[in-house]
Amino acid sequence: MFPDNTVLINFAIINRMDLLEKLANGNGQWCATVAGECAESAEYPGLAALGAAEEIFGEPLYPSPAEHQDVQVLRNQLASPGDPPTKHLGEAETVAIITRRRLSCFFVTDDRDAARLATQNGITVTTTWRLLQLAHRKKTIDADTLWGYVQTLRGNDRGTPPGVRDRAAFDKWLPT
Amino acid sequence: MATIGDRALQRLKELSPPSKQGDVAESIGMTADAFSRALNGKRQFSSIELARLADRIDADLHWLITGKLDPHRVSIAARHDFNHETGQRTIPGRAGDEQTLADIALAYRQAYSEPGQLPDWPRSPASVRAVLGNGFVRPFADRLEKDLRVEVVRVTELSTAYSLTIGGRAVIAVPATGSWFRENWDIAHELGHLTMGHHDDDLNPSDALQHEAAANAFAAELLLPAAELKAVAWDLIGDDELAALVWEWGVSVDALSRRLCALLGYAPNNVARWAAHPTQRLLRSHLRIESELDEITGRMDAASQRRFPLSVQEAHLELIASGAVSRATLAWMLGIDANSLDVDAPEVPEADVDDLATALGL
Numbered sequence: 327m328f329p330d331n332t333v334l335i336n337f338a339i340i341n342r343m344d345l346l347e348k349l350a351n352g353n354g355q356w357c358a359t360v361a362g363e364c365a366e367s368a369e370y371p372g373l374a375a376l377g378a379a380e381e382i383f384g385e386p387l388y389p390s391p392a393e394h395q396d397v398q399v400l401r402n403q404l405a406s407p408g409d410p411p412t413k414h415l416g417e418a419e420t421v422a423i424i425t426r427r428r429l430s431c432f433f434v435t436d437d438r439d440a441a442r443l444a445t446q447n448g449i450t451v452t453t454t455w456r457l458l459q460l461a462h463r464k465k466t467i468d469a470d471t472l473w474g475y476v477q478t479l480r481g482n483d484r485g486t487p488p489g490v491r492d493r494a495a496f497d498k499w500l501p502t
Numbered sequence: 503m504a505t506i507g508d509r510a511l512q513r514l515k516e517l518s519p520p521s522k523q524g525d526v527a528e529s530i531g532m533t534a535d536a537f538s539r540a541l542n543g544k545r546q547f548s549s550i551e552l553a554r555l556a557d558r559i560d561a562d563l564h565w566l567i568t569g570k571l572d573p574h575r576v577s578i579a580a581r582h583d584f585n586h587e588t589g590q591r592t593i594p595g596r597a598g599d600e601q602t603l604a605d606i607a608l609a610y611r612q613a614y615s616e617p618g619q620l621p622d623w624p625r626s627p628a629s630v631r632a633v634l635g636n637g638f639v640r641p642f643a644d645r646l647e648k649d650l651r652v653e654v655v656r657v658t659e660l661s662t663a664y665s666l667t668i669g670g671r672a673v674i675a676v677p678a679t680g681s682w683f684r685e686n687w688d689i690a691h692e693l694g695h696l697t698m699g700h701h702d703d704d705l706n707p708s709d710a711l712q713h714e715a716a717a718n719a720f721a722a723e724l725l726l727p728a729a730e731l732k733a734v735a736w737d738l739i740g741d742d743e744l745a746a747l748v749w750e751w752g753v754s755v756d757a758l759s760r761r762l763c764a765l766l767g768y769a770p771n772n773v774a775r776w777a778a779h780p781t782q783r784l785l786r787s788h789l790r791i792e793s794e795l796d797e798i799t800g801r802m803d804a805a806s807q808r809r810f811p812l813s814v815q816e817a818h819l820e821l822i823a824s825g826a827v828s829r830a831t832l833a834w835m836l837g838i839d840a841n842s843l844d845v846d847a848p849e850v851p852e853a854d855v856d857d858l859a860t861a862l863g864l
Contacts, residue, residue, distance in 0.1 A: 407608060408605065412550050432861060442825050457858075460862075460864070
């Protein structure tokens with residue numbers, strides 16, 4: 327399971343890096359740029375929990391020169407007008423490494439464009455919300471607690487599960 | 503074989519003023535030890551470290567990675583403001599235009615993954631006129647694209663005109679101001695830069711100024727050929743005839759006046775008189791054209807419209823449909839919100855919870 331930094335930040339905001347560790351179940355890996363972004367994000371107020379990510383995902387994978395070239399191509403595909411040159415590098419590096427090394431894994435990202443590009447490159451993608459659904463399915467968290475997380479993340483401008491605007495919609499979404 | 507670290511070390515040695523390795527490391531978010539090991543090939547760089555390093559040591563990222571010139575590299579020439587009083591040429595808005603130029607380059611790099619080859623353009627204004635054909639000024643951008651493979655972009659965000667070569671494709675980018683005579687001069691000027699091969703990187707300021715003067719001379723001869731101008735009885739010209747000529751040539755009276763000064767040594771009386779007024783005033787009062795439409799406003803409207811070549815937009819539509827790029831760049835080209843852009847794009851299937859559980863051994 328490879329995360330991007332948006333997913334790591336979500337788990338840090340709800341202060342449940344322990345839950346992410348349980349879900350990764352020893353299958354966590356990350357690329358060097360995501361690890362670097364995560365370390366920088368941990369400096370921001372309220373995100374110190376990100377310090378636990380190193381334990382979960384271990385030694386980061388660094389791109390080879392050929393993968394660096396792939397990263398440039400992929401980053402170009404992800405970019406939008408106005409983006410600074412360093413934006414999307416974490417997602418591009420992740421996709422480049424998974425693709426070139428033919429790793430059998432999931433890419434966890436809440437970035438729609440990164441998910442689209444990963445899918446186009448044959449990588450299975452999932453999201454923060456799907457991981458939280460999985461945690462509920464495995465009875466690691468109950469529905470009320472998860473609803474609390476949804477509200478916390480929404481309050482931090484991190485979005486909501488698809489179509490979830492209230493508790494009724496949440497209860498409908500949960501078993502899907 | 504040289505490595506990324508070797509090339510980075512080479513650039514570090516060339517830096518002027520010199521920078522200490524430790525300072526460079528700190529500025530790109532690396533420890534001195536990690537930076538030293540990466541330079542010596544004992545550790546790889548991450549993508550973000552490499553991008554920051556390329557920026558810090560002013561190296562092309564593609565060259566840093568491969569040791570070769572980037573086939574998609576962008577070279578830019580800019581239209582300078584010329585102060586007729588002081589003779590100074592400057593680009594006051596260049597810094598503010600950088601992001602827009604980068605965005606235009608992104609639109610092209612996304613549209614064309616394979617680099618192109620610049621055409622072998624005719625060099626002289628007369629031969630360019632011959633290729634573009636009679637009355638080329640009115641559909642200037644369309645003729646350039648069709649006959650010379652020079653694409654024209656018009657956006658409000660730019661402060662001045664630029665010509666770019668982007669991975670072997672030629673693009674003229676002009677500000678959308680509504681001033682069609684200024685736009686024609688901009689396009690002709692930038693076309694001069696392109697045909698004369700002025701897109702060398704690392705130009706010294708003296709050469710850059712010489713290029714500006716040459717591009718301006720090219721624009722003058724392209725839009726206002728000396729032979730045509732000398733055939734006019736300027737001292738006898740009336741207001742209606744002057745308006746008709748300015749309309750046909752697609753230039754301002756001020757530009758015509760300066761050109762006549764250069765060619766004849768003086769500005770004829772009626773031209774000098776009207777040069778002190780907005781060109782629109784002469785046209786509104788004296789242009790006699792048979793049309794039910796307001797042609798003068800039509801030209802102004804066309805010169806204020808956002809414009810990207812249809813070929814670039816079509817390339818983006820195909821890429822969006824295949825999932826290779828997002829809608830954001832096409833929406834930006836069209837000047838609309840990406841969420842309101844109704845185009846075909848593939849669904850992104852998400853992993854099933856049970857499959858996820860199995861894969862993670864839960």
